[in-house]
Amino acid sequence: MNIMTEKTLEQAVSSQMSAQTNEVIKMRGDKVTVHYGEKQALFDVNLDIRQNQVTALIGPSGCGKSTFLRCLNRMNDTIDSAKVGGKITLDSEDIYDPKIDVVELRARVGMVFQKPNPFPKSIYENVAYGPRIHGLAKNKAEMDRIVESSLQKAAIWNEVKDRLGEPGTGLSGGQQQRLCIARAIAVSPEVILMDEPCSALDPIATAKVEELIDELRQNYTIVIVTHSMQQAARVSQRTAMFHLGYLVEEGATDKMFTNPDDKRTQDYITGRFG
Numbered sequence: 001m002n003i004m005t006e007k008t009l010e011q012a013v014s015s016q017m018s019a020q021t022n023e024v025i026k027m028r029g030d031k032v033t034v035h036y037g038e039k040q041a042l043f044d045v046n047l048d049i050r051q052n053q054v055t056a057l058i059g060p061s062g063c064g065k066s067t068f069l070r071c072l073n074r075m076n077d078t079i080d081s082a083k084v085g086g087k088i089t090l091d092s093e094d095i096y097d098p099k100i101d102v103v104e105l106r107a108r109v110g111m112v113f114q115k116p117n118p119f120p121k122s123i124y125e126n127v128a129y130g131p132r133i134h135g136l137a138k139n140k141a142e143m144d145r146i147v148e149s150s151l152q153k154a155a156i157w158n159e160v161k162d163r164l165g166e167p168g169t170g171l172s173g174g175q176q177q178r179l180c181i182a183r184a185i186a187v188s189p190e191v192i193l194m195d196e197p198c199s200a201l202d203p204i205a206t207a208k209v210e211e212l213i214d215e216l217r218q219n220y221t222i223v224i225v226t227h228s229m230q231q232a233a234r235v236s237q238r239t240a241m242f243h244l245g246y247l248v249e250e251g252a253t254d255k256m257f258t259n260p261d262d263k264r265t266q267d268y269i270t271g272r273f274g
């Protein structure tokens with residue numbers, strides 16, 4: 001290998017690793033800006049998303065958490081007025097490159113929304129829908145396996161295995177949210193984005209989803225927007241604090257909640273604003 005190639009390789013590898021910890025950087029936001037028409041919602045956000053970790057995005061209402069989350073799988077493309085600048089990579093690949101197939105990107109970077117939103121179809125069909133579109137199963141037996149294993153991974157199989165033909169909308173709110181997580185998992189994503197996934201759930205259902213998030217981290221990289229400081233502290237390893245469209249600071253969750261560098265983080269986590 002000549003020196004040039006060796007150097008390029010070294011650069012490529014180091015660009016995917018965190019400088020301090022050698023953890024793999026799954027996604028990276030580099031000077032990300034978002035405008036909605038004239039209004040700027042995000043200003044030069046630099047944020048690394050580490051593989052197999054849960055990154056919590058926190059900050060007062062309107063600070064840009066959901067906007068940043070939506071940049072990560074190009075959901076902002078669906079908003080006409082939204083214009084995204086800067087660079088976002090997945091495994092060092094620019095996800096805004098014109099060559100990127102957005103449908104494939106959204107299979108790799110799945111999303112779970114605030115309100116559980118199962119399709120008006122059976123529980124089985126809710127999970128089978130994505131794999132069918134992406135041609136992931138050759139026959140019914142294979143599809144059955146994908147559906148079962150996705151529901152297992154979303155910790156809802158035992159509750160629904162005898163009623164797979166019933167409508168997904170007939171489940172409780174917490175069950176519907178786990179069904180939506182199963183639906184996201186069914187297409188084998190690498191990253192799962194969650195926008196306040198527990199805000200419509202009661203404390204018991206919330207606890208189940210939080211437990212699930214912790215288990216999912218073994219196989220997936222997770223980014224979660226949450227208004228609950230307790231939830232961020234319970235489920236995440238990294239926390240990013242946003243304020244008025246700026247990333248204020250990012251760090252290990254333990255440190256962010258005990259000894260943040262920025263006064264705005266301190267004020268927010270102690271309930272002084274937001």
Ligand SMILES: Nc1ncnc2c1ncn2[C@@H]1O[C@H](COP(=O)(O)OP(=O)(O)OP(=O)(O)O)[C@@H](O)[C@H]1O
Pocket residue numbers: 036039041059060061062063064065066067068079081
């Ligand atoms: N579709 C849109 N069109 C115009 N402006 C928008 C749109 N979506 C968000 N915004 C604006 O962008 C800013 C950031 O909004 P965003 O929803 O990302 O904040 P957030 O931190 O997720 O807020 P919340 O915690 O209330 O959900 C806000 O000022 C909001 O009004």
